Amino acid sequence: MESGLYIVATPIGNLGDISSRAIEVLRGVDLIAAEDTRHSQRLLQHYAIDNRLIPYHDHSDGRSQDRICELLAAGGSVALISDAGTPLISDPGYRLVRDMQARGYMVRPVPGPSAVIAALSVCGLPTDSFRFEGFLPAKPGTRENSLRALADEAATLVFYEAPHRIADTLQAMLRVFGGEREAVLAREITKTFETVRRASLAGLVDFVSSDANQQKGEIVLIVAGQVASDTTLDAATARLLRALARELPAKKAAALVAEHSGLRKKDLYNYLLSVKEH
Incomplete structure (x- = not known):
């Protein structure tokens, strides 16, 4: 294995969704850093991957990151996996990636499942x-x-x-x-x-x-995103109008925004009706 940190996507449910490359990397690296080692052990056992496993998550005390850094400094390789799917998508890991990149180590994605x-x-x-x-x-x-x-x-x-x-x-x-x-x-x-x-x-x-x-x-x-109404508002004006309308009658809110924006009060009032806030 080429030295570096591999960000490896794992199945989100069906174990058959893992890629052959992911299996190859998990078997070949010197160390696997997992969000939850007990959870990930089931996946590794399923594919007969017998490799060293350490925890790495947002509450890690720093020793895991130090160990990863020491291994990479010695020319080793590490795989980072989450409980399921692609790591760093609402999962821990970006600080590790930033730190390893800042130190000049290779960080490589091994793409796969994402919920x-x-x-x-x-x-x-x-x-x-x-x-x-x-x-x-x-x-x-x-x-x-x-x-x-x-x-x-x-x-x-x-x-x-x-x-x-x-x-x-x-x-x-x-x-x-x-x-x-x-x-x-x-x-x-x-x-x-x-x-x-x-x-x-x-x-x-x-x-x-x-x-x-x-x-x-x-x-x-x-x-679904908001469908544009007949009245086209920029996002800032729309947010202001909706905020005022939560505190004031719709007609009053439309009048205030019309006074300061130059837009027609009727159009602003119709906008509020179209988004069904009132």
Whole structure:
């Protein structure tokens, strides 16, 4: 193996999705750094990979990174893997990559499965432009504020969500984006109970609340971007208008923004009606 750090993608569910190159690299490196060694050991045992394994995650105390650095300095090779999918996509590791690059060591990707890309490929929504947001904040108020900041985004929105929060998150999306906004629940991708459900947000709320099984497992949520209304607003003006409309009657909010922007009050008021905030 050429000396360096290899960022290796592993299956997100179906063990058959690993690439032959990934297996070759995991067998050939001097050390494997894993987010959870107990979880990754099952994958390695399945493919008869008997290699040294150490933990590396956001709460590592620095000894693991020191060990990796020492090995690379001696001309060795290390593979970094996460619990599932492509490392560093809402997973720990970027500090390690930055540090090794800064020291002049080779860092090479070994591409493969990614829950984000897998979900987008079957969602049935536009994928020419998308925005990956990872996990939303756990606190309800902060979560809704984050969603409001995305309400006027035209690109398709992609989120990870924990199963115990999926019902509350869908309710928050319904309140912020409106019940008619199209969305997709992609759950347990490549696993036995895989679910891909496209519906309005109101329909997804009903679907998840009526079936407890949909509140389990690994979840990707995809939400259609905001469709432009007849009134074209820049993002900053739209955010200001929507913020005012949460505190004031829609007509008053439209009048204030019209006074300072030069836009027609009627058009601003119709915009608020079109996004169904009021």
